[in-house]
Amino acid sequence: MNYKVKVDNVSKVYDLNRSKISKIISLFTFGQVYKIKPFYALKNINFEVQPGDSVGILGLNGSGKSTLSDLLGEVTQPTDGKIDINGKSSLIAVNAGLNQELTGYENIRMKCLMHGLTENEINNKFKDIVAFSELGEFLEQPIKNYSSGMKSKLGFAIAIHTDPDILIVDEALSVGDETFADKCFMKMKEFQGQGKTIFFVSHATGQVKKWCNKAVWIQYGEMKEFGDSHTVINNYSEFISKYKSLTKAEQLEYKEKMHDQQKLNKRSSLNQPKEDFSKSGLTFGLLFLLLFLAGILGQVMTLQ
Numbered sequence: 059m060n061y062k063v064k065v066d067n068v069s070k071v072y073d074l075n076r077s078k079i080s081k082i083i084s085l086f087t088f089g090q091v092y093k094i095k096p097f098y099a100l101k102n103i104n105f106e107v108q109p110g111d112s113v114g115i116l117g118l119n120g121s122g123k124s125t126l127s128d129l130l131g132e133v134t135q136p137t138d139g140k141i142d143i144n145g146k147s148s149l150i151a152v153n154a155g156l157n158q159e160l161t162g163y164e165n166i167r168m169k170c171l172m173h174g175l176t177e178n179e180i181n182n183k184f185k186d187i188v189a190f191s192e193l194g195e196f197l198e199q200p201i202k203n204y205s206s207g208m209k210s211k212l213g214f215a216i217a218i219h220t221d222p223d224i225l226i227v228d229e230a231l232s233v234g235d236e237t238f239a240d241k242c243f244m245k246m247k248e249f250q251g252q253g254k255t256i257f258f259v260s261h262a263t264g265q266v267k268k269w270c271n272k273a274v275w276i277q278y279g280e281m282k283e284f285g286d287s288h289t290v291i292n293n294y295s296e297f298i299s300k301y302k303s304l305t306k307a308e309q310l311e312y313k314e315k316m317h318d319q320q321k322l323n324k325r326s327s328l329n330q331p332k333e334d335f336s337k338s339g340l341t342f343g344l345l346f347l348l349l350f351l352a353g354i355l356g357q358v359m360t361l362q
């Protein structure tokens with residue numbers, strides 16, 4: 059095994075029945091009233107990344123870049139396939155793993171603990187994290203009061219001090235100010251110098267070209283291309299100019315067609331999604347039925 063990260067036939071399926079009421083009805087009707095509507099945020103993604111690679115993740119809005127970042131950061135699990143990560147990964151995205159109700163200080167402690175740092179290690183790094191974040195007294199406030207740039211600063215400051223082997227930066231730098239972004243890029247450079255692996259999600263192809271030796275282009279859940287960053291960026295840019303030359307109506311039609319394909323793909327080509335609500339619906343439904351029968355039995359016994 060000479061890879062750092064291996065993404066092996068990975069798919070991520072979401073249920074488009076997101077409203078709470080439809081989920082509850084689905085649970086108690088064994089998934090019969092509201093059927094699960096599988097939507098492939100990612101489908102059959104395959105690539106391998108070597109130690110020291112910096113990989114750009116490219117694609118139009120809603121193509122699955124953040125879904126891929128979340129999977130690489132082990133924030134979520136694939137519905138199908140496997141991601142083999144040889145080391146500790148840390149995801150930096152606005153809101154990633156931060157608790158909105160906790161203060162900046164509390165989030166620093168919580169995330170460091172989650173990354174396996176001991177109390178001693180946290181105390182030693184605390185001052186540096188605080189200084190890097192540049193958030194000063196705002197760290198005393200719950201982060202729900204922060205701007206996205208401030209959250210991103212906190213997330214980056216914590217992540218780089220937890221000594222990850224793999225850093226995943228999901229558009230976190232595009233919401234911060236330029237001076238902070240420059241400071242983060244310098245840190246990323248240090249990381250590269252140490253032979254560590256970076257995934258970098260950005261719509262700015264110029265930045266991807268500058269920072270990444272490899273790139274993966276995701277197009278509405280499917281992998282269009284993976285390889286040398288210059289080649290992938292050139293092909294992606296060519297697609298973007300063609301896409302931009304379409305009228306608004308044509309762009310919409312294209313997007314709708316792609317979304318339909320993501321929905322149309324039947325689950326038969328995959329194992330059952332792990333978050334299959336009809337399965338849990340069956341369990342909950344049976345439990346509910348048992349409780350209901352026990353209640354009736356109880357009433358009957360009381361009457362006798």
Ligand SMILES: Nc1ncnc2c1ncn2[C@@H]1O[C@H](COP(=O)(O)OP(=O)(O)OP(=O)(O)O)[C@@H](O)[C@H]1O
Nearest residue numbers: 072073074099117118119120121122123124125126
């Ligand atoms: N929890 C979820 N439930 C249902 N659908 C989801 C969920 N998360 C993401 N999706 C859908 O998956 C698709 C991919 O989303 P994702 O956020 O990964 O795209 P993206 O490429 O990062 O987009 P952007 O460039 O706008 O940030 C979208 O159609 C989105 O609506």
